[in-house]
Amino acid sequence: MRGLMQGRQLLVSTYLSHAEAYHSEREIVSRMVEGPQHRTTYGALALRARRVANLLADLGLGFGDVVGTLAWNGFRHMEVWYGTSGSGLVCHTVNPRLFPEQIAFIINDARDRILFIDLTFVPLIEKIIDQLPLVERVVILTDRDHMPATSLKNVACYEDLLAGASETFLWPEFDENTASSLCYTSGTTGNPKGVLYSHRSTTIHCMSANFGDALGMRSTDTVMPVVPMFHVNAWSIPYGAPMVGAKLVFPGAALDGASVYQMLEAEQVTLTAAVPTVWLMLLQHLEKTGARLSSLKRVVIGGSAAPRSMIETFQDKYGVAVCHAWGMTEMSPLGTMGSPRAGLDALPHDQALDLQCKQGRVMFGVQMKITDDQGRTLPRDGTAFGNLKVRGPWILETYLHGAGGKVLDDEGFFDTGDVATLDPYGFMQITDRAKDVIKSGGEWISSIDLENAAVGHPEVAEAAVIGVVHPKWDERPLLIIVAKAGAALDRDAMIDFLRPRVAKWWLPDDVVFVDELPHTATGKLLKTRLREQFKDYRLPGL
Ligand code: AMP
Numbered sequence: 001m002r003g004l005m006q007g008r009q010l011l012v013s014t015y016l017s018h019a020e021a022y023h024s025e026r027e028i029v030s031r032m033v034e035g036p037q038h039r040t041t042y043g044a045l046a047l048r049a050r051r052v053a054n055l056l057a058d059l060g061l062g063f064g065d066v067v068g069t070l071a072w073n074g075f076r077h078m079e080v081w082y083g084t085s086g087s088g089l090v091c092h093t094v095n096p097r098l099f100p101e102q103i104a105f106i107i108n109d110a111r112d113r114i115l116f117i118d119l120t121f122v123p124l125i126e127k128i129i130d131q132l133p134l135v136e137r138v139v140i141l142t143d144r145d146h147m148p149a150t151s152l153k154n155v156a157c158y159e160d161l162l163a164g165a166s167e168t169f170l171w172p173e174f175d176e177n178t179a180s181s182l183c184y185t186s187g188t189t190g191n192p193k194g195v196l197y198s199h200r201s202t203t204i205h206c207m208s209a210n211f212g213d214a215l216g217m218r219s220t221d222t223v224m225p226v227v228p229m230f231h232v233n234a235w236s237i238p239y240g241a242p243m244v245g246a247k248l249v250f251p252g253a254a255l256d257g258a259s260v261y262q263m264l265e266a267e268q269v270t271l272t273a274a275v276p277t278v279w280l281m282l283l284q285h286l287e288k289t290g291a292r293l294s295s296l297k298r299v300v301i302g303g304s305a306a307p308r309s310m311i312e313t314f315q316d317k318y319g320v321a322v323c324h325a326w327g328m329t330e331m332s333p334l335g336t337m338g339s340p341r342a343g344l345d346a347l348p349h350d351q352a353l354d355l356q357c358k359q360g361r362v363m364f365g366v367q368m369k370i371t372d373d374q375g376r377t378l379p380r381d382g383t384a385f386g387n388l389k390v391r392g393p394w395i396l397e398t399y400l401h402g403a404g405g406k407v408l409d410d411e412g413f414f415d416t417g418d419v420a421t422l423d424p425y426g427f428m429q430i431t432d433r434a435k436d437v438i439k440s441g442g443e444w445i446s447s448i449d450l451e452n453a454a455v456g457h458p459e460v461a462e463a464a465v466i467g468v469v470h471p472k473w474d475e476r477p478l479l480i481i482v483a484k485a486g487a488a489l490d491r492d493a494m495i496d497f498l499r500p501r502v503a504k505w506w507l508p509d510d511v512v513f514v515d516e517l518p519h520t521a522t523g524k525l526l527k528t529r530l531r532e533q534f535k536d537y538r539l540p541g542l
Helices: 014-020 041-058 074-085 100-110 120-133 158-161 199-209 232-244 256-266 277-291 308-318 348-355 448-455 491-498 527-533
Strands: 027-031 039-041 066-070 090-093 112-117 139-142 154-156 177-185 192-200 222-225 248-252 271-274 298-301 320-328 334-337 366-370 386-389 415-423 427-431 438-440 443-444 460-470 474-483 510-513
Touching: 014 199, 014 232, 014 427, 027 074, 039 041, 041 066, 041 074, 041 090, 041 158, 066 100, 066 120, 066 320, 074 090, 074 112, 074 248, 090 100, 100 112, 100 120, 100 177, 100 192, 100 510, 112 120, 120 139, 139 158, 139 192, 154 158, 154 199, 177 320, 177 438, 192 199, 192 222, 199 232, 232 271, 248 386, 256 271, 256 277, 271 277, 277 298, 298 308, 320 348, 366 415, 366 491, 438 460, 443 448, 448 460, 448 491, 460 527, 474 491, 491 510
Parallel strands: 027 248, 066 090, 066 112, 090 177, 112 139, 139 154, 222 248, 222 271, 271 298, 298 320, 474 510
Antiparallel strands: 027 039, 177 192, 320 334, 366 386, 386 415, 415 427, 438 443, 438 474, 460 474
């Protein structure tokens, strides 16, 4: 028997329509690439998103066409999101931090017909435009006064186009399984692969992300997504905020500690989200200036493991609750969120911190299992670790154009490429990327655990651990460190520091100090580069 409820479709346009109807005066504040701060409201933004929908139609784009963006977090970028997805087009957020060849590859692979770009990225597109035969027009997200001199042909000024477009537009109703947006994996090997989200997957993901035990956004919140809109849709915040009518603050291109701090304070932000690198810069700024955080209540940390010292500093020194989250492009991206759980919410300080260092609890909507290399499910005991696999309505079924072939197992689970433990309460802990785990004497050593322990040293700014070849044990850990300015740290002091913190056989065989570590376009350690760099490294005593 079928249910007798309305089959209204779950569509991206409805988030903004809701905000327009009931939160129209709520503000959206952006730090502009052009310099000044800009203030608008959901009501005004909704009108301009309709103009975007009309201008896309005026330019000859129709249902299913793909529009690329290379833009920082800001109100214009948000208008383009809603104008495209809302009218049945696909919004492809290009990560400008990828290598130019990769950017050209994904714009072609996605078949972007128009690019909306911030001023920052004009030189980048000028450099690769000859490799983009399908791009018909480049729209620069600025006004007439700031239009740059450019060698690009078929270039247009966003504000001019918008002024000429009507704001009368009825968001169309269509099948919720229609594609809404597109992101590419930031793969460290091979070409990036496209992950094509639907209106349905985006909506369900976002509603779950808005749960109190997840992002927990409320109308009374002021939310600043520092995580870029080109990094898996800024973890859904520009979708979820209009659903609840939260005030939005976009930091633009200035992500250094001082600028992020200025925005947090000036707009009295209550909730924010970003990768650990950003928070490291903020905490260093606070330490240097002695400044306090007067409004911030919660910070979401994800994308890479949140170091214990970072969680502790936010909470104990600044009174800001940390939510450690995990996810990936293929998961829209959220999969686990580290919110307090009944029965485990009154642990002694150190145990509570241990729990928060885990990547969080499985969200409703995501099914999760860990398996051994033969695909056998391992116990959910918090100790056994294996390949982490996931299934759910906001997790990909296949990559764009079928890249990479079949990616689900026989039960429909996607292999995340992470190695993890899972406990009876649903707390998941990443012990490594499958390809980064150090295989020593038939056992696995977690490079992430070692890195986390190393950054606990007050003189360590950043740490990476890779496996290097060992004739007896196959691989042994090598610790690579960027020390803080003025540190007097050496190998033996570092090993002594780690000794009480990790199992004896996990202790790195050697420690090297470098000026900086290589990172991917999304701020993760680029271990392939490190492995290449240290492939001939000879451990002491060999
Ligand atoms: P991306 O698709 O670029 O967001 O990368 C996803 C990958 O980032 C995951 O598969 C993890 O390996 C890693 N990752 C994301 N969040 C965390 C976290 N909180 N701790 C450790 N690794 C993480």
